[in-house]
Amino acid sequence: MDKILTKKALARWGKKLRDSRVFFPRLSADGRWDYVEAAAADELTLDVRQTAVPPKKILFPQREVLAEFSETVEGTAKTLELKEALPEDGSVVIFGVRPCEGRAAWLLDKVFGGEFTDPYYWKRRDQTTLVGLACGTPPSENCFCTSVEGSPHSEEGLDILLTDLGDRYFVRALTEKGERLVSAARDLFQNPKPEDKKKVQAVHEESAGKIKRQLKEARVISEKLTGLFDSPLWDDEAMSCIRCGVCTYLCPSCHCFDINDEIESASPLQGKRVRTWDTCQFPDFTMHSSGHNPRPDKASRLRQRLYHKFRYFVEVYDKFMCVGCGRCITLCPVGIDIISVLDKVKSHGS
Amino acid sequence: MAKIDELKEEARKLLQEGKVKYIIGYTTGTDGWSAVPAFIRTAEEVDRIVWDPTCVHNLTKFLVDEKRRKSRSRKPDTRPVGLFVKGCDSRAVVVLLQEKFINRGDVYLLGVSCEKAGVIDDRKLAQKLKGKKPMKVELGDNGRIVISTPEGTLEVPAEELLADRCLECRANFPVVFDVLAGDKVKRAVEKPYGSLEKIEKLTAEERFKFWKEQLDKCIRCYACRSVCPMCYCDECVVDSVNLSVTADTSAEEKAQRIKWLQRSAESSENFVYHFVRAIHLGGRCIDCGECERACPLDIPLRFLNKKLEKEASELFGYEAGFDAELPALIACFRDEDPQDFIR
């Protein structure tokens, strides 16, 4: 379903969605862009640079309660009650999702689906409508989505894709959820004219050319990784890594997590089983109880991150897990640049 | 801006003569203008080393890595590592020496003076440039920062771009070094700890509100801990495992390890994490500002550490990282230390 929405009408669309929790990217007082929940008085706007934390924090929050356990003691008899704690009901709409972030959601769908479906992720995912915004200009200096089979106007993972045409948005509803969201405010939308469709195409074509950084021949690099597992290349590249975890915490497609029991009362036992974000970059991530660690050094952990994104995921799903948002490059405190490392992989040995 | 040609000559000689394992310095990163840490292993590579106001990183952190690397090797290479240090970085080296974490012979210090200036804050630079892309950032002769962009050159008074910590810096040139580039000149500081004033003026409720808002942003990535040279403990209070367990560590010892902190990024846990870390750094933090720079959510962590730095100075007359002979603050006492908290 294709529609047109004037920019003036955007704010009214936001207000019509009173039954949902609405998130949109906003500049905070200290100059940071972040996806925040709209309060009743907030005006919906969509001008955004890249946020530090991607919208994955809404579909896959830093902390998720999996279950609650409580013990009751009657004399000498102890019984234990275990209750799953699914996310609460309620529809969510996230505006301003970048195509790379939508694509990351599409990739996470594969991780959290499959043989065992993750009911927590899927409850949130099913309740959430992702309204994407095509990137007219790259949101970051370090964007390289076109190098990893994405694009600044890709539709994967999104329910709606908006394209900025100056004073109005071209609105393409991609899924049933998207169509419902448009229908919820149908009087705000007009039908597109033929010149609108032409303009959209032009904007899309132009946007790919504005991306400054390229990772050339990513598929060739992916193949080459197979033979470079034991290469000393990784020791060199990881020398300046300080294993801070920022690259993975802020990556839209990273999904590693830890599960811990949080005790609220020791006797009678009461508590929650909770999952929290974790990262393969921490030294204890793979450490066995005996102290044996399959990835004992920074080189093996950097290698794991790159292989997971560019080799292992490709082997399983035939897609890059990296969406080319460039956050890991922008935010790495020591300037480790994934494009530069992979370029070295390509030229290694030749 | 200090000229490092002599340092680079020294670096080449050290590498040619095999006197150091490698040299840790700064080089220009892939964006073409901002510095990143570099590991230089051959005399030819020394040409890559740069010095400019974008050299913000505290390279002392890599000495901790080097120590870990040596401890894993059966026959470690005991030659020193060459290290480029600014004034603040050299204070970190001194703290590691004070705590006997490293020996003086483990490191060959190539010191650079900030010559009354310092390093820039990239957020301030971005605000100043308003979208223009920098190609080079240099310290001009007249105390101005000179930025070349495709649209022309910008000259900005250093105070507008320098990192906040540089404006209060008390170590404008390295306090310990083997060779030094640049003049030993100090920048006049009107108010040491001046940056704390706006928070100290707040009431307790306002302060709590400020910190709750800031710390609620925290996602517990621990980048602040990872980047700090003084956070070198293998058995850190935040981790539920002791990183230095071996096959011989008893199950009881592992089982009895207290979980002081949950991994959940909830308000209470975040407060505990950051405040405990600040306390563990009391009398040790030398205000390199790396924790705040590394934080992807721009939490103003410096204030916590700076406050304790002020306390250490006012209560005990102690300043970390100036004298390697001094014991660590919490490892000593004087008879005249205040006792008014003992009732």
Next chain:
Amino acid sequence: MDHNAYIPQLARIIEIKEEVGGARAIKTFRTAFVNGAGFVHRCGQCAMLSVFGRGESMISISSSPLVRDFLQFSVLKTGRVTTALHEMEAGDLLGVRGPYGNGFPVDDWKGKNIVFIGGGIGLAPIWSVLQTTLLRKDEFGELSLIYGARTSKDLVFKDELYELKKQMPVHLSIDVAEPEWTEFVGFVPTNVLDKKPSAAKTIAVTCGPPIMIKFVIKNLRDIGFADEQIYTTVENKMKCGIGKCGRCNIGFHYVCKDGPVYSWAELKKLPQEY
């Protein structure tokens, strides 16, 4: 309602047996599900045992799937969760979720001889397949066991081993000689060379400490076993058990979901990072 893979079922401990005491204590637990159907597993699969308030630990199910009254787990005391398990008593409740992982391809081995090679606690993950083939012994050739531990006290399933000797060749070993010990003295891989099982129409199934597995595989290949004839089960640190938390991977496989059972032909193709 779709079964939530993260939520364990409650089970009661019906029997605890101390296999090994002291610093490297091992206890064998038999559990029965409290309500609900529980599950049927395949040999080689594992389950996550929950001690509520402490955490979870992925343990191999060492009972045969042909045994329906209980699930058996042998647990080495090594950390927070396993110490808590060791402190439990018969009648206590714990959580069990599973079964996870692939199993041993037992049906592919019909007509073949099977030599089981275990070290220390490594006998537990292969006990289920050993018991199953024994219960179905008409379908297979000769079954035998080569098993060792550091000392005679560290051997697990001691009573069952002496019973087993009546049903199949069982070659035991300990690392260092002890006064009453009459069998082989030395490491398990060396005992493999000493007993030199024939590679003809034989499958070898091995589990133990990583270093033992490495040398057992090497020695088996030296005496003529092809990579496809050697099977092992690997372990890694796990949390979710269902291939989502990202922790236990070896290359593009998750050990919890795509493993833990591998033939050496398959395992050697993966990055040797485990």
